Amino acid sequence: MFTVLGGSGFIGRNLVRRLRELGQVVNAPGRADLPLAGQDLGHVIYAIGLTADFRTRPFDTIEAHVSLAADVLRQNAFSSFLYLSSTRVYTNGQDTRETALLSASPLNPSDLYNLSKLTGEALCLASGRQNVRVARLSNVVGPDEAQADTFLGALCREASAGHIQLQTALESSKDYIWIDDAVDLLLRIAQQGRHSVYNVASGRQTSHAEWCAAIQSRTTCTLAVNDKAPTVSLAPIFNGRVKEEFAFAAAPVLERISEILGMSGSEPNPDPRPST
Structure with missing residues (x-):
């Protein structure tokens, strides 16, 4: 049996879908039902979280990334x-190995997300419970991305309106992974993982220029870049651990x-992406 917490979000509902396709019994309780005290939850995947609006909802962010996870782990x-x-x-x-020493500043509002996720990770790994693992997901994309509150979703919406206006340089790049690849890898990590922390990433950088070229190959949209647009790139994400252990x-x-x-x-689905 699997229990998917955060099953209404983008990652969570795709986990639920895939598990049911595989014939697994899946429980996907709502937030109001937590912490499910005293129950045997089988294999738990904790997909509760806040993303784009974390800066304006600090208390909800800590609850989602730390407090609720603590209750489930403890009870x-x-x-x-x-x-x-x-x-x-x-x-x-620049070091993106799972063993890297990480930093964040409480003085930077944008680091609240990182600090809360790292606290959640530390709580899980220090809990003393068996078979507790962490999966760090890169940018997960899927069908009908225009429904999502993401950079790529915004590009899709602008393309549909006929013009993309980039706020960041074409050279900017990040790691992106397709939803089905991410889901299948998460299920293998949950049941078979030998390590405590995994990067769930493609290991490949995709630039804004590549995204815009691909979108323009399918649409008639025009493209412009803001003057002096900054280059915003994360370091390439190391995925050697999942390649070695799972031949990913x-x-x-x-x-x-x-x-x-x-x-x-296909019909577009509502896609608020609140999960990771």
Whole structure:
């Protein structure tokens, strides 16, 4: 049995979908039902979180990333517990190995996300419970990305309106991973992982220029870049651990551009991306 906490978010609902496709029994309780005290939750995947609005909701951010996880860890039995974190925790450094020494500043409001995720990670790993692991996800993309409150979602919406106006330089780049690759890897880590922390990433940087070229190959939108637009790039994410342990090879996300733009004929789904 699996219990997916945060099952209404982008990552969570795709985990629930995949698990049910595999014939697994899945429980996806709502936030109001937590902490489910005294229950045996089977394999737990903790996908509760806040992303874009964390700066204006500091108390909700700490509750989502730390307090609720603490309650579940303390009050329930489980076969395994996988805490979904983010590769954003590497923002202030160049070493993106899972063993890297990480830094964040409480004086920087933008670091609240990293500090809360790292606190959640530390809590999990210091809990004394068996089979507790952390997965740091890079930028996960999926079908109908225009519904999402993400950089790529904004590009898709602007392209649909006919013009992309970039606020950051074309050379800017990040690691992106397709949702199905991320979900399948998370399920393997949850049940079989030999390490305590994993990067769930493609290991490949995709630049703004590549995204814009791919989008323009499928649309008639125009493109402009702000004068003196800054280059905003994270360091390439190390994914050697998942490649070695699970023989993981990510599919190139640019090959899914039609699905990302919602051109596959499927109905768009509401997609607030609140989970990681």
